[in-house]
Amino acid sequence: MDWDKLRIFHSVADKGSLTHAGDVLHLSQSAVSRQIRALEESLNVTLFHRHARGLILTEQGELLFDATQAMVKRLDAAAARIRDSEDEVFGELRVTTTTGFGTLWLAPRLPALYAKYPSLKIDLMLEERVLDLPMREADVAIRMKEPSQADLIRKRLMQIKMRLYATPEYLAQAGTPLSMEDFSQHRLICQHAGTAQVAAGALLVAELMSHDIPSTLTVNNYFGVLQGVLNHLGIGVMPDYITEGFPHLVRVLPEVESGEVPVFLAYPEELRHSKRVSAFREFVTEEIFSFRKRHQD
Numbered sequence: 001m002d003w004d005k006l007r008i009f010h011s012v013a014d015k016g017s018l019t020h021a022g023d024v025l026h027l028s029q030s031a032v033s034r035q036i037r038a039l040e041e042s043l044n045v046t047l048f049h050r051h052a053r054g055l056i057l058t059e060q061g062e063l064l065f066d067a068t069q070a071m072v073k074r075l076d077a078a079a080a081r082i083r084d085s086e087d088e089v090f091g092e093l094r095v096t097t098t099t100g101f102g103t104l105w106l107a108p109r110l111p112a113l114y115a116k117y118p119s120l121k122i123d124l125m126l127e128e129r130v131l132d133l134p135m136r137e138a139d140v141a142i143r144m145k146e147p148s149q150a151d152l153i154r155k156r157l158m159q160i161k162m163r164l165y166a167t168p169e170y171l172a173q174a175g176t177p178l179s180m181e182d183f184s185q186h187r188l189i190c191q192h193a194g195t196a197q198v199a200a201g202a203l204l205v206a207e208l209m210s211h212d213i214p215s216t217l218t219v220n221n222y223f224g225v226l227q228g229v230l231n232h233l234g235i236g237v238m239p240d241y242i243t244e245g246f247p248h249l250v251r252v253l254p255e256v257e258s259g260e261v262p263v264f265l266a267y268p269e270e271l272r273h274s275k276r277v278s279a280f281r282e283f284v285t286e287e288i289f290s291f292r293k294r295h296q297d
Helices: 003-015 018-025 029-043 059-083 099-116 168-174 180-185 199-209 222-230 275-296
Strands: 048-051 054-057 091-097 120-126 140-143 152-160 162-166 187-191 215-219 235-239 261-268
Touching (some): 003 054, 099 120, 180 199, 215 222, 222 235, 261 275
């Protein structure tokens, strides 16, 4: 198949419009339309349904779009490797991690990375779902479990635990629980059972919920859980790294905690020699070392 025609098809499918694709490709609408018709004739299929609101991919069009998307991502990866300088770190690096870890642990540390590499462009994608690194949805991931996908380089960074925290103001008003049974007098703030989360945290929440808790606030990420705790709404189940940024929080029932949760950094094998990835990996490793040292002292 003609790559030029595939490139034009991909843009039309992505934009859903001949006109918008033409604007991106600097081609007239009629030129784009001719190329799409020629591609359809060469394949002997219809790739788009013409609709009043735009173009909709047919089943055959969806199959071809999946293929062109994979090709584009592979080309992006190759271009990133080519752009990597021998001596400099610059360009875009797409990093994905959870909302809680990204906002509360990683983002506050990024000034040090930018100070060292001012030409670096970080695209921080905070999502609870796991992005597909081999398919180039992101360059680097920090995850709360070991990645299962093949062709990934992975590095174990540290271990965290889920613990119980509240503000002094909340405890002064509602009292400090002395046992799990006392939770029947308190509001629990935690991640919703149906959201993507680490198994250890879900098990701790399930155990707490078995104690007839009258009121709850559930959120789909730990940043939201923290906001509930900071606003004195109850006792929150949160990762232990939270306390570094909020030292006034009080740990409730210190003997209650989840099992250990491993934190992994991962990236595709094809980015092994990327200067941007290496710089980010070294930065995170150094920050983890400093974090551990502070918490051991």
